Each structure stands twice: as C-alpha cells, then as structure tokens.
Amino acid sequence: MSLIEIQNLRKEYSDIIPLKDVTVSIEKGEVISIIGPSGTGKSTLLRCLNRLETPTSGSIVIDGIDVCKKDADLPTLRKKMGMVFQSFNLFAHKTVIENIMMPQQDLLGKSAKESYNEAMIVLSKVGLEGKARSYPDELSGGQKQRVAIARALAMHPDILLFDEPTSALDPTMVSEVLAVIRSLAKTGLTMLIVTHEMRLAKDVSSRILFMNEGMIYEEGTPEQIFGDPQKEATRNFIFRILDWNYRLNAESTDIYGLMGSLEEFCMRQMLGKKASRNCQLAVEELSVNSLIPYIKDHPESSADLFVSAGENGTNMELALKLKGFDKDLDSLPGDEIAGAIFNGITTRLDTEKTDELRFGIKG
Amino acid sequence: MKKIYRSIIIFMCLILLVPAGVFADGDAESEFKTFSDFKGKTVSMLTGAPFEELVKSKEPGIKEVVYFASMPDAVLAIKSKKVDAILMNNAIAALHVNRDSSLALFPENLGESNFGFAFAKGDKRRDEWQAAFDRISKEKIDELWEKWTGSDTSKKYLSDQTWPGKNGTIKIATCDTLEPMCYVSDDGDLVGFEIELLMVMAEDLDYHLEIKGMDFASVMAEVQAGRSDIGCGSIIITNERRELVDFIEHYPAAFVLITRSTSADESNEGFFAGLATSFKRTFITGGRWQMIASGMGMTLLMAVMSGVTGTALGFSLIFLKRRGNKVASAFINAFNSLITGIPVVVILMVFYYVFFGHIDIPAVIVAIIGFSLIFASRAYGVIWNATTAIDPGQREAALALGYTESAAFRKVVLPQAKKLYLPLLSTQFVTLLKETSVAGYITVLDLTRAGDLIRSRTMEAFFPLLSIAFIYFLLTCLSLKMIRRIQKISLKKHDARKIKGVD
Numbered sequence: 001m002s003l004i005e006i007q008n009l010r011k012e013y014s015d016i017i018p019l020k021d022v023t024v025s026i027e028k029g030e031v032i033s034i035i036g037p038s039g040t041g042k043s044t045l046l047r048c049l050n051r052l053e054t055p056t057s058g059s060i061v062i063d064g065i066d067v068c069k070k071d072a073d074l075p076t077l078r079k080k081m082g083m084v085f086q087s088f089n090l091f092a093h094k095t096v097i098e099n100i101m102m103p104q105q106d107l108l109g110k111s112a113k114e115s116y117n118e119a120m121i122v123l124s125k126v127g128l129e130g131k132a133r134s135y136p137d138e139l140s141g142g143q144k145q146r147v148a149i150a151r152a153l154a155m156h157p158d159i160l161l162f163d164e165p166t167s168a169l170d171p172t173m174v175s176e177v178l179a180v181i182r183s184l185a186k187t188g189l190t191m192l193i194v195t196h197e198m199r200l201a202k203d204v205s206s207r208i209l210f211m212n213e214g215m216i217y218e219e220g221t222p223e224q225i226f227g228d229p230q231k232e233a234t235r236n237f238i239f240r241i242l243d244w245n246y247r248l249n250a251e252s253t254d255i256y257g258l259m260g261s262l263e264e265f266c267m268r269q270m271l272g273k274k275a276s277r278n279c280q281l282a283v284e285e286l287s288v289n290s291l292i293p294y295i296k297d298h299p300e301s302s303a304d305l306f307v308s309a310g311e312n313g314t315n316m317e318l319a320l321k322l323k324g325f326d327k328d329l330d331s332l333p334g335d336e337i338a339g340a341i342f343n344g345i346t347t348r349l350d351t352e353k354t355d356e357l358r359f360g361i362k363g
Numbered sequence: 364m365k366k367i368y369r370s371i372i373i374f375m376c377l378i379l380l381v382p383a384g385v386f387a388d389g390d391a392e393s394e395f396k397t398f399s400d401f402k403g404k405t406v407s408m409l410t411g412a413p414f415e416e417l418v419k420s421k422e423p424g425i426k427e428v429v430y431f432a433s434m435p436d437a438v439l440a441i442k443s444k445k446v447d448a449i450l451m452n453n454a455i456a457a458l459h460v461n462r463d464s465s466l467a468l469f470p471e472n473l474g475e476s477n478f479g480f481a482f483a484k485g486d487k488r489r490d491e492w493q494a495a496f497d498r499i500s501k502e503k504i505d506e507l508w509e510k511w512t513g514s515d516t517s518k519k520y521l522s523d524q525t526w527p528g529k530n531g532t533i534k535i536a537t538c539d540t541l542e543p544m545c546y547v548s549d550d551g552d553l554v555g556f557e558i559e560l561l562m563v564m565a566e567d568l569d570y571h572l573e574i575k576g577m578d579f580a581s582v583m584a585e586v587q588a589g590r591s592d593i594g595c596g597s598i599i600i601t602n603e604r605r606e607l608v609d610f611i612e613h614y615p616a617a618f619v620l621i622t623r624s625t626s627a628d629e630s631n632e633g634f635f636a637g638l639a640t641s642f643k644r645t646f647i648t649g650g651r652w653q654m655i656a657s658g659m660g661m662t663l664l665m666a667v668m669s670g671v672t673g674t675a676l677g678f679s680l681i682f683l684k685r686r687g688n689k690v691a692s693a694f695i696n697a698f699n700s701l702i703t704g705i706p707v708v709v710i711l712m713v714f715y716y717v718f719f720g721h722i723d724i725p726a727v728i729v730a731i732i733g734f735s736l737i738f739a740s741r742a743y744g745v746i747w748n749a750t751t752a753i754d755p756g757q758r759e760a761a762l763a764l765g766y767t768e769s770a771a772f773r774k775v776v777l778p779q780a781k782k783l784y785l786p787l788l789s790t791q792f793v794t795l796l797k798e799t800s801v802a803g804y805i806t807v808l809d810l811t812r813a814g815d816l817i818r819s820r821t822m823e824a825f826f827p828l829l830s831i832a833f834i835y836f837l838l839t840c841l842s843l844k845m846i847r848r849i850q851k852i853s854l855k856k857h858d859a860r861k862i863k864g865v866d
Contacts (some may be wrong), residue, residue, distance in 0.1 A: 050763055057751045093779045097862060099735075106774065112864025114403035148760075154591060211730035 001064065003028040003159070003190060004049070009058035011044050018044040020214035022058070026192070028158075030342040033201035034194045035225075036211035036236060042194040045211070046161050046289075049079045049192070063158070079107055082152030086164040088144040090136040090151070096123070099152045101178045108155065115154070122150040126180050142173030146180055153184075159186070162193040166200075171360040172317045175350055198238075199308075202226050210234050243319075248303035253292045259284060262307065271309060275316060275363035278345045279307060280319055282361055289338040300324045316361040318346065323355075383623050393467040393622045395448070397420040405429060406620070407437050411580035413603075414450055417473055417618060430759065432578045433540045434459075435818030440830065441466070441623060441780050446864065448755040449621040452478070452597050454512060454556070458543050461514070462822045467624035472617045476601065478544075479610035480561070481586050481594035488533075493565040496611050504560070508614065511543040511556035519543075521562060522552050527570035536563060536585035536806075538596030539576025540819035545596055547576060549649020557595045560613060575726075576816075577806035583607060585806075588720045595769045617665035617723040635770050641826035658813025659834060666842075668731045673738025673795075674788065680743040681750070683773060695743070700742035708801040710737065712721065715805040730802040734795060740767045741791050756761040782854050793839050800835070810834060 002025035011019040018041040026032055034042045047053040051067055051074050054145050060067050091099050098118050104115035125127045126146040145165055153161060165181065165212060166174045178200050184192055185191060185204035195201055201208055201222065208225040210218045216233045218225065229235045244265035246258050262283055266276040281307060291303045301324030309316045349358040395401060402424035403802050403843075405432045410430040419425055429446060433439040434455065440446045442465060450473070451459075460466050482489040510518050537545045537553065547554035553574045565572050577585065579596055586594035586608055598604065599616045625676055646652045683691045702710070753776050761771035803812035814831035821827065 052759055052763060074762075075765045075767055078763055081763075083760075083763040085760060085763075087754075087756050089754075089756040091757055091760070091779075092754075095862075101862075102774070103761075103766070106764045106770070112862070116862060116865045151764070159747060327498055 001061060002026060005059075005061040006045075006049075006309070007061075008015060009045070009048060009060065010056050011041070011053060012056045018214055019048070019055070021243055022214075022216055024209065024216055024219070026190065027189055029188050031204055032193065032207050032209060033205040033222075034200070034209045034211055035190065035196070035201055035237075036209075036348060040211045041214045043163050043210050045082075046163050046192060046194050049161060050078050050083055050197070050307055051157075052083075059132045059171065075107070079155060080157055080159060081159045082157035083161040083163065084145070084148050084152055086166050086167050087354055088136075088141070088148045088168070090144055092136055095133050095135055096128070096147050097145060099159075100137070100154045103151065104154055119150070121155040123147075125157065126150045129175075134208070142168045142176040145169065145177045146175075149177075149180055149184070153249065157189075159190045159294045162191065162195070164194050164196065166195070166197055171317065172347065172349055174315075175352070177350065186280045197228075210237065212237075241355050243306045243308040245304060245306045246280035247302060247304050248287065248291055248295055250295060253295060255284075255292060258287060260286060260307075263276065271316070272363060274310075275361070279309075279316055279318070279361050282342055282346050282359070285338045285342045286318075286320075289335060294325065298324060302316060317349070318359040319351075320357040320359075321355055322357070371384075374410045392625045393591070394625055395469050395620075395622050398471065398546045399424075401425055401448065405445070406439055406448045406450060407431055407446040408450040409437065409579045410654070411578075411583060412450070414473075414601075414618065418450060421473060422621045424820055425538050432580065433819065434814050435540060435815050435827075437463075437696070438463075438466070438621075438822060439825070442619065442825075444623075444678045447622065450539045451619060451621055452550075452599055453617040453619050454478075454544055455541050455597055456621050457512065459621060459822060465624055466621055469620035472619055473665075474817045475615065475617045476599050477612040478614045479598055479600040479604075481559070481598055481604075481608040481610055482592070483586055483589060486609060486611055489611060491568060492564055493592070493611050495567045496560075496613060497565060499560075499563055502564070504614065507556055507563075511559070511785070519554065520548065520550070521552065521559055524562070524565070524571050526566045526571075528569060528853065530569050532573050533565065533593060534591040535574040536582045536591035536596075537574060537576055538579040538582055540815060541579075541597050541787055542819060545576075545653075545821060549651065549820070551654060553679075557613075561593065561595065576808070577805055578803065581804065581806060583718055588833065590716070590717045592721060607681050612724055613850065614744060629653065641823055643822060644821045645817055646832055647818075651820075654813045654817060655810070655830075655834070655860075658808060659812040659838070660808040661802075661808055662796070662799050662838070664753050665727065665730055665734060665799040665802060665807070666792070669734035669738050669799075670795060671766055672731070672735040675743045676735060677742025677746055678740035680739060681746055682769070684743075684747070684770070697741050698736075699743070707733075707737060707798050708804050711801060711805050727802070730799070730807050734799060734802075737798075738791065738795050742788060745787045745791060746780065746784045749780035751788075752783055753779045785850050789843065789850065792846065793843055796839055796842060797835060 004025050006022055009019055009022040011017070017037070020041075022041070022045060033130060034044050036042055042359050044053055047060070048055045051072070055068055058068070059173060062077065065077070066072065067074075069306070085331065091102070094102060097116065100119035100122060100345065101112065101115040104110045104118060105112060108115075108361065110118070120129060121134055123237040126149055128143060129140060131143060132146070134283065134338040136147070142233075149165075154315065166177050169177060173290055174197070178197060181193065181200065184206055193200070193205070203222075205222050207219060207224055209216050212233050218229060226233065226238060229238050246261060248258070262280055266279055271279065271345065272280070297305065301322070303323070303325075304321040306321075307316065308319070345362050346359040348363070349360050351358045387647050394692045398421045398750070401422045406418050406425055406433075408553075409431045410432050418428060430547070431440065431442075433589060437446070437449045438459065441449055446752050448469065452753040456468060482492075483534045517802050537558070539545060539547050539553055541555070543555055545553065548554045551745045553576055558574065561572060575585075575591065582594040582598070583604075584594045594608070597616070599618065600610050600612060604610070646655065680695055684695055705713075714733045715726060715729045750772075757779075758771050766774065799809055800811040802809045803815065810831060814827050818827045835866050
C-alpha cells in the first residue's frame with residue numbers, strides 16, 4: 001500500500017471548485033513536484049492533505065488512516081506531516097530557536113534541553129545556527145523560509161509539504177531556499193512541492209504532477225514532462241515557462257537573429273513593456289559591447305545566454321554560461337556607458353555554479 | 364512622574380479660582396416676599412418628591428421645575444444661582460437656614476400634611492408598628508423633635524440596640540442626607556429624629572433594626588421591591604404616595620421654600636481663611652476623612668473587582684465565541700447589544716431592583732456583578748478585535764505543526780494580541796473606575812456618595828465637590844500610571860540571549 005492514497009478528491013466552495021477529481025498515490029520517499037497554471041488547485045490539494053482544508057468528497061488515506069473521517073485525529077496526523085508556507089508564518093513573538101523549540105516541547109513532550117539540541121541540529125542543516133537568538137522580523141525573507149523549514153524538520157515528519165516556498169521571496173533570495181530544498185530532496189524524505197520554479201521541479205523531483213482545471217492533467221518523470229509532454233495544455237505550459245537561450249560562438253554572432261528571437265520570447269511570455277525592454281536592453285548591451293567583441297577575438301570561446309521569467313512576467317533572470325573566457329566579465333572590453341546601462345537594469349545574483357553568472361532583470 | 368505633579372498643580376489652581384462669594388455669611392431674610400415674586404424663577408425639588416402641581420398652583424408663572432438626587436445637590440444649585448428656591452419640608456429647611464445664613468425661608472407655607480413611615484402596600488406589619496407608635500406619648504415625641512431640631516449637638520446621638528431583638532430584624536431604607544430627620548453623624552452612624560422614633564418603636568416590639576442609607580428617590584423603590592420593610596426619609600404623606608405604599612403618620616409637616624437670603628452675596632470672611640475652614644469642615648471635623656477614605660476604598664474595590672472579573676468573563680466570552688457554536692454566538696451578540704444599548708446606571712438599577720430584587724445580597728456585590736458584566740462586554744470587544752488583527756497564517760502554521768485550535772489560539776495568537784489589547788483595556792479600566800460613581804444610585808457608599816454625605820452635613824457645596832473631583836483625578840492618574848508599569852513589564856520582550864530551560 002502506498003504512503004498516501006488519494007481517491008476522487010473534490011473540493012467545492014460556493015463560487016469556485018478548485019479541485020474537481022484528483023486520484024493519485026504517492027510512495028514513501030518520493031519527491032513530487034506539483035506544477036501548473038495558477039488557480040488550478042495545487043495549493044488546495046496540498047492543504048487537503050493535512051486537512052487545513054476539508055475536502056467536499058473523496059478520500060485521503062495516509063499510512064493506512066483515512067484522514068477525511070469526521071473523527072480523524074488531526075493533530076496526530078499533522079505532527080507526522082510538516083508544512084512550509086509561502087508566507088513563512090514564523091511565530092513573530094518568539095525567537096528563531098523558540099520557534100523551533102516550542103512545538104517540540106508542546107507537542108512531542110521534549111524537555112527544553114532536548115528540543116534545544118534538536119533545534120540547533122536542524123538550524124545547522126539550513127545554515128542558520130548564527131541566527132538562533134534573532135526574532136523573525138530581524139531576518140531576510142530567505143532566512144525566514146529556511147527557519148520555517150527547520151521548524152518543520154525538527155518535528156521529524158514522515159512527509160514534508162511545500163506550498164510555493166519561494167513565491168514570496170525577492171529574486172535574490174530564491175536560490176538560498178532552493179538550495180536547502182534540493183539538499184533535503186536527497187535525504188529520502190517524502191516531499192510534495194507546489195512550485196513555479198521549473199528548474200527546481202526538473203532537478204529534484206522523482207515525479208511531476210501537472211495540474212490543470214482541478215485535475216491531475218498529466219504526470220510523469222521530469223524527463224517525460226519537460227522533454228516530451230503528451231498533452232496540449234502541458235506542452236503550452238511547459239514551453240511557455242521554459243527559458244529562452246541562445247548560444248554565441250565564432251560561427252554565430254548574429255546579433256539581429258539573437259534579438260529577434262528574444263523579442264518573440266518576451267512576447268510569448270506576455271511580459272510588460274518595461275520588463276520586455278529592460279530584458280532586451282540588458283542582453284543587447286552585454287552581447288554587442290562585451291561578448292561578441294571577445295568571441296571575435298577568441299574564436300575558441302562561446303557564451304550561452306539564458307533568460308527566464310516567472311509565470312506572471314516577474315522575477316526575470318538572465319544567466320550566462322561562458323566557455324573559454326579567461327577574464328572576468330567585469331574586465332571584458334566594452335565602454336563605460338554600456339556598463340552603466342547594464343548595471344542600472346540588473347542585479348547580480350548568487351549562484352552555486354562556478355561557470356555561471358546570474359542577473360536579475362528589473363521589471 | 365513629573366507630568367502628574369504638573370497636572371496636580373494645574374488642578375489646584377482651578378480650585379483656587381472658585382469665587383470667594385461661596386463662603387458667604389450674614390442675615391437671613393428671603394429674597395422673595397410673595398408668591399408672585401417667583402414669576403419666571405426656577406424651583407427645585409428632590410427626585411421622588413414630585414410637587415410641581417403644588418408649586419404651580421401658587422404661582423403659575425414659574426419658569427421651570429428641576430429635580431435633584433440629594434439635598435446637597437439642591438443647595439449647591441441654589442447657592443450657585445442655578446435655581447432660585449428649593450421645595451422642602453419644614454424640618455429640613457429650618458435646619459439648613461439656621462446653619463447657612465446665605466439661605467432663608469420664604470415666609471409662607473405651601474401646604475400642610477404629616478411625615479410618614481412607608482410600608483409595602485398591604486403589609487400586615489404596619490398595624491403592629493402603628494400600635495407601637497400609638498403607645499408613644501405625645502410628650503415623648505415632642506421631646507425627640509426638640510432634641511434633633513435644637514441647636515445642642517452634644518445630645519444628638521443614638522444608643523446601641525441593647526434590647527434582645529427576639530422577633531428578628533427589620534430592614535429600614537432611609538434617605539441619609541436629610542438632617543435632622545435622618546442623616547449620617549460624624550461618627551458615621553445613621554441618626555436623626557425619624558431614626559430614633561423607629562428605634563423607640565423597635566424596642567417596644569423587640570425587633571432589631573438594620574438601617575441602609577440611599578438617595579431619596581431610591582427609598583420608595585426599595586420598599587415597593589420588598590428589599591426593605593420600612594421606608595423613611597422625611598416622606599410627606601400625599602394622596603399619590605398613599606396609592607403606592609401604606610403609611611404610619613408620625614409628625615406634622617409643611618411644605619416650605621428655601622431661598623437665598625438678601626445678604627447672600629456679601630462675604631465677610633477672607634478667601635483663604637474660608638478655604639482653610641472648608642478644608643477643616645470637610646476632612647477633619649468628626650473624622651470625616653475616614654468617610655472619604657472608606658468611600659475611596661469602596662470605589663477602588665468595585666473598580667478592581669469588576670475589572671478583574673470582567674476581564675476574566677471577557678476571555679470566557681472569547682473562548683465561547685471561538686467554539687463556533689451558533690447559539691453561543693447569538694448569545695454573545697445579544698449580550699453585547701444589551702450592555703452597549705443601556706446606560707450603566709439603568710443596568711445597575713435593573714439588577715438591583717429587578718433581578719436581585721428579592722435576593723438578600725449587599726448592594727456592593729450587585730454593583731460588582733453589574734460592572735463586571737459591563738466590563739466583560741468591553742473587554743471582549745477589545746480583545747476580540749486585537750486577535751483578529753494577528754496574521755492568520757501563524758495560526759495555520761501552528762495547526763499544521765499539530766497544535767489544536769485552542770492551543771494555537773492560546774500559544775500563538777493571544778500572546779501577540781496582548782500588545783494590542785492591553786493599552787485599550789487599561790483606558791477602559793480608568794473609564795470603569797470613574798463610572799463606579801453611579802453606584803450611589805443603588806445605595807453603595809462609594810467616593811461620590813461619601814462626598815454627598817459630607818456635603819449634606821457641612822451644608823457646604825463647593826469644597827467637598829471639588830475635593831472629590833480631585834481625589835478621582837488622583838485615583839485615575841495613579842491607576843493609569845500603575846497599569847502602564849505592569850503593562851511594560853508584561854510586554855517586555857524577554858532577553859533573546861536567555862533561553863528558558865537551557866541557559
């Protein structure tokens with residue numbers, strides 16, 4: 001029997017039906033990403049699992065227990081199922097360490113000492129031992145979310161639910177949270193992640209559920225969903241969300257072709273006028289003044305440009321993979337004006353990869 | 364603390380601005396000579412003594428008739444020229460005029476009747492007491508009258524009830540601001556002509572008396588509600604009153620008018636000397652500060668008890684509301700609309716005379732119950748609003764961790780709502796402290812009523828009133844200060860470097 005069995009799950013409100021009919025089973029140890037357009041019931045599905053929402057009909061059996069029954073022991077169910085929210089929801093009146101200690105003491109009956117030790121362990125897992133005695137309002141968004149993850153981990157849940165964990169974050173803070181989720185995905189914990197971060201879904205999931213119109217429209221491995229989606233709506237969604245990329249090398253320094261392709265991408269993404277202009281301007285300045293002249297001088301080098309945008313046209317990112325460049329980008333040829341323009345509309349983002357540069361583009 | 368000192372100094376200055384004319388002294392001759400002089404004038408009387416018709420029958424051109432709850436209020440009004448005459452009975456009026464030369468009697472009577480003791484309609488005990496009254500000789504009654512209306516104050520005391528009292532205790536409701544008929548002596552006892560008369564009868568019948576002082580208007584209500592057995596307070600018998608209660612007639616009475624004397628505006632005493640005399644009379648003479656102190660204690664007792672029980676009740680309402688039960692919600696809404704929709708003093712009187720009308724509990728308990736409910740409704744509103752202002756995501760996060768709804772509320776929502784509701788709750792408490800001043804309406808001897816009693820004895824209107832105002836002002840300032848300090852301690856973010864149970 002699977003760890004989670006969902007049968008014909010349906011959730012209705014008076015004015016809207018976010019979940020029409022969902023049937024799926026999830027095995028222990030699976031990392032499931034739930035993707036899909038906004039308003040298609042992804043979060044509702046997650047919230048039904050730990051019964052923050054009460055389903056209208058259907059059944060959810062977790063570890064052999066029907067959690068939709070009227071007399072279901074919700075606190076016990078929820079103790080086994082951690083949840084990380086979009087808006088962090090740390091307890092504002094408690095310090096970081098107390099946020100993590102309090103539930104252990106109250107709900108697991110641990111002593112202060114035990115829960116403190118456990119809290120320090122999970123804090124070190126998310127890299128925030130140094131913030132143990134800070135209050136939530138003294139932390140950045142990314143740090144808050146990492147604390148929220150630590151708080152969930154300290155309860156030693158069997159299942160961890162992530163409800164759009166990076167959607168409320170500044171672009172500059174997304175990667176620190178993603179890095180924590182990535183590392184957790186390797187530990188064998190059963191995880192369900194509702195996300196708009198396609199790269200995360202692609203990299204960490206054992207299975208992807210693509211939800212559309214209140215149903216699981218298509219499911220499969222990341223390779224199937226991103227490489228060869230079978231259904232029309234999935235294809236539209238995946239290809240709309242996928243990155244734009246272009247390779248510049250000695251054979252191809254066609255700036256007009258590059259700009260034309262980027263312009264079309266921006267249109268398909270339905271980016272705003274300003275976002276679209278900034279995006280094209282950034283790529284143009286970088287390519288015309290720095291990359292193309294360098295590549296012309298060094299025929300063995302190449303540059304891959306990636307542009308990605310969130311679903312609603314915000315959080316745009318420009319990524320740059322350089323090969324054969326023996327100099328830092330800062331010292332590449334190019335005039336001061338171009339540099340000033342580029343810096344004015346972008347912000348440098350952190351990255352884990354050494355051969356990659358990432359920039360956020362202002363919308 | 365400096366701020367408080369400054370406020371006190373400003374307040375003192377305001378008191379000193381009170382005109383010196385207040386402390387007048389001189390010959391006692393009425394401003395008015397004939398009834399027609401009252402044309403266009405204002406006449407006052409006590410609430411519960413409705414003789415508008417009587418006055419108007421003498422002079423239809425009277426501008427208006429106004430009512431006061433107690434004799435000191437009426438005297439205050441006539442001295443400050445808010446009214447021009449007070450309709451009173453001869454006994455009380457004579458004493459006031461003798462004491463205070465700025466007042467004088469209007470030379471003509473408005474009518475004659477008798478003073479009476481009131482019994483509930485149809486109460487059989489009236490006959491028993493009537494018989495006892497009939498056994499008292501005419502000489503004895505006149506002797507008592509002389510004693511209480513005369514000028515020799517050394518005789519004006521009552522002995523203890525030393526007789527066995529085998530037949531039980533009789534409850535007397537009396538207006539306690541009507542010297543010489545019934546008033547509070549300097550020793551704090553209820554004394555006077557009517558009280559002694561009742562004592563004589565009680566000794567004859569071998570009952571003990573339990574005497575309760577209150578405003579005049581409350582006396583009849585007390586008797587009719589059956590809270591007391593006999594009502595007194597220089598009640599003059601009229602046909603209207605006969606329809607409400609049964610009487611024992613005990614002494615001839617007349618309606619007279621107290622007016623200002625012709626010399627009312629002249630002052631022959633230095634202002635500061637007057638102030639010193641007033642202070643002495645209000646606080647020192649007869650140890651009256653004790654009355655003020657006990658009134659203050661009563662006021663604080665009511666405020667603190669009601670504040671504490673009201674807050675506790677408010678929280679109970681919150682937890683009841685959170686159950687999500689429809690009946691409970693409807694109950695809470697009805698309770699809140701009732702409390703907010705009815706004036707405080709009316710709520711108290713309904714509790715005292717209706718709900719607890721036939722239950723023998725002290726008025727102060729009824730007052731505390733009433734104020735607790737009033738405060739509960741306000742505390743509920745304040746706390747509920749504060750909790751709804753806390754980000755609901757935190758409640759969800761607590762639930763998702765495995766907290767029950769009520770634990771999530773107690774551990775996560777309430778502690779954060781505290782800093783929102785505490786300041787509001789403390790201003791509500793100060794409001795409550797001031798509102799307890801209406802408890803006098805249900806016979807509680809609080810600070811305001813202590814002031815009334817002192818005014819009725821000193822016959823001085825302004826100084827006691829301002830003193831009481833000053834004491835209230837001090838009480839509210841100090842309690843606010845104290846609450847702020849408590850608040851500060853309870854809201855202080857604990858030292859983040861210290862972890863409970865670990866460091």
